[in-house]
Amino acid sequence: MFCRKMTEMRRISRLAWSCSLAVAATALLVLLAADVAEANESFAVGRTSFGDATATFYGGSDAAGTAGGFCGYENPFTRGYGVTTVALSDSLLSNGLNCGACYEVKCKWEASDYTKKYCYQGMTTIVSATNLSPPGLNGEHHFDLTYPMFVKISNPESGRIPIQYRRVPCQKQGGIRFSMVGNPFWNLVLVYNVGGWGNVHSLYVRGSRTDWYYMNRNWGQNWQCSVNLTGQKLSFRVVLGNGQTSVFNNVADSNWKHGQTYEASSNFW
Numbered sequence: 053m054f055c056r057k058m059t060e061m062r063r064i065s066r067l068a069w070s071c072s073l074a075v076a077a078t079a080l081l082v083l084l085a086a087d088v089a090e091a092n093e094s095f096a097v098g099r100t101s102f103g104d105a106t107a108t109f110y111g112g113s114d115a116a117g118t119a120g121g122f123c124g125y126e127n128p129f130t131r132g133y134g135v136t137t138v139a140l141s142d143s144l145l146s147n148g149l150n151c152g153a154c155y156e157v158k159c160k161w162e163a164s165d166y167t168k169k170y171c172y173q174g175m176t177t178i179v180s181a182t183n184l185s186p187p188g189l190n191g192e193h194h195f196d197l198t199y200p201m202f203v204k205i206s207n208p209e210s211g212r213i214p215i216q217y218r219r220v221p222c223q224k225q226g227g228i229r230f231s232m233v234g235n236p237f238w239n240l241v242l243v244y245n246v247g248g249w250g251n252v253h254s255l256y257v258r259g260s261r262t263d264w265y266y267m268n269r270n271w272g273q274n275w276q277c278s279v280n281l282t283g284q285k286l287s288f289r290v291v292l293g294n295g296q297t298s299v300f301n302n303v304a305d306s307n308w309k310h311g312q313t314y315e316a317s318s319n320f321w
């Protein structure tokens with residue numbers, strides 16, 4: 053139920069297409085439409101020119117309070133994100149689908165006398181989305197930055213500030229990583245340290261003796277599929293939020309274990 057072969061996904065998409073041409077308004081079509089939604093290959097590409105948002109900060113200079121969170125990265129320090137993280141309003145985080153995305157932010161110096169007093173004009177910083185924050189006071193896109201990131205663009209006495217943000221490629225050290233966090237009956241995979249567009253849009257897994265299987269996003273950047281892959285080498289096919297796709301072959305050896313993290317020898321750039 054949680055696992056569909058990639059070849060089946062394609063067949064279902066084609067079927068749904070011919071059905072809709074025939075306007076076959078049957079219960080079957082409703083079922084097929086639900087399957088197609090899983091395989092939704094449209095990409096919500098974030099803005100790459102600066103747009104408006106608001107920002108606050110949390111924690112202290114050590115970014116305390118960063119652990120846990122909506123994306124499933126648990127401790128961003130051990131995941132390589134360090135203090136360069138941000139909690140985003142759902143208008144940008146998209147229920148976790150945009151976890152891992154990178155943004156360049158700057159204080160909107162020209163906004164008012166207040167911002168001219170507190171903003172550091174011309175300063176920008178780059179952060180990765182690792183958690184969920186409430187929206188701005190008037191429903192704006194909101195960035196709740198760690199203190200060390202906030203003080204790069206504004207005097208912290210300012211509190212809440214208008215900012216500008218844009219999506220930028222993520223620069224990561226080393227390969228893309230896959231944490232096997234499920235159990236022998238249920239594979240749950242956390243994908244992190246994703247370079248390039250940064251957020252995973254869809255994920256497929258293949259054991260050395262199986263076909264490719266589509267994984268459903270469970271929450272944050274955790275993906276699930278209940279096919280038995282014990283004793284097989286694991287390969288992953290990763291589709292990013294901008295549609296860029298890459299196959300990472302034999303990331304985990306056949307003796308892989310749940311609770312372990314496996315790093316590919318390459319990444320997206």
Ligand SMILES: *[C@@H]1O[C@H](CO)[C@@H](O)[C@H](O)[C@H]1NC(C)=O
Pocket residue numbers: 088089092093094095096
């Ligand atoms: C596909 O995803 C886009 C963006 O996330 C969404 O707007 C659209 O409604 C989805 N389409 C289907 C058929 O689920």
Ligand SMILES: *[C@@H]1O[C@H](CO)[C@@H](O)[C@H](O)[C@H]1NC(C)=O
Pocket residue numbers: 236237280281282283
């Ligand atoms: C999964 O497959 C392995 C190897 O074939 C087998 O030893 C194991 O019992 C299977 N596990 C489950 C949960 O079915």
